[in-house]
Amino acid sequence: MSSTNAAKTKPVRLDFRRTSPQALLLGALLLLAIEAALIGYLVKPEVFTSDEMQPNWVIWFCAIVLGLMIIILAAAVPAMLKKHSMTFDDTGIHWFDRGTELTIGWEQIGGIGVSWRRRTTSTARGSFTKRKYALELFPADAAFATHHPELSLYRAAEPMPAPGLTPYRYRFMLPPLSPAPAHAAALMEHFYPGKWLGEYERQS
Known part of the structure; x- marks a missing residue:
């Protein structure tokens, strides 16, 4: 007998993925939203502030670093969502x-x-x-x-x-x-x- 249960039961899956698609999508959307805000401020700072202050190097640095993080995340998606189960x-x-x-x-x-x-x-x-x-x-x-x-x-x-x-x-x-x-x-x-x-x- 293949199981101790007399009646057949519904198959159950054990997931081996490192993260869930929902969590990955939420994180990606959050990073994209922040990156979009930074780029928007760099392109049209007057939309985000009432004075004439120009974007400084800190904003540029944050935008570049965040952009690199998004690229790394995109490259890591296949490994994070390996369909091992x-x-x-x-x-x-x-x-x-x-x-x-x-x-x-x-x-x-x-x-x-x-x-x-x-x-x-x-x-x-x-x-x-x-x-x-x-x-x-x-x-x-x-x-x-x-x-x-x-x-x-x-x-x-x-x-x-x-x-x-x-x-x-x-x-x-x-x-x-x-x-x-x-x-x-x-x-x-x-x-x-x-x-x-x-x-x-x-x-x-």
Whole structure:
């Protein structure tokens, strides 16, 4: 049986994108509005002020810097909106990657868990530690690599977090400051709790 649920349930998606399209659009509109105001002041300062003060170098500098920020943001949009996602349902997991869909049945999966790694950053005000999370899929047997060569870039070898697993896993990094780890746990508890490995620390 592919799931502990007798009745079929609606597929649920786990999103891997670093930011939402709505947040990105809001930020872009805000930057464009500020840039438009700066350019308008540079072109026709009399519209924005009643005196004869001419635009100074500070306004020019702000306009140029903001324009560069908008260009950098536009260049980073494809990476920020990578369409990496997983859909969980009664049959297994469906991996979506830029238009490509890959289905992995529950019978091909030995276990799924969320790993984390501590990362300490030092600053002038001191050091702080944060965790980098990843969803890890352990195949049921060695034939998995042959059946799914598309996932070779995500393959990693480390000591097993639990006995009976393969010596390698497929690691999918989760976005920072995201509810994805808790969401993944809820999905596994719902669709196939017997294959859920929980959270554990990884080496790299």
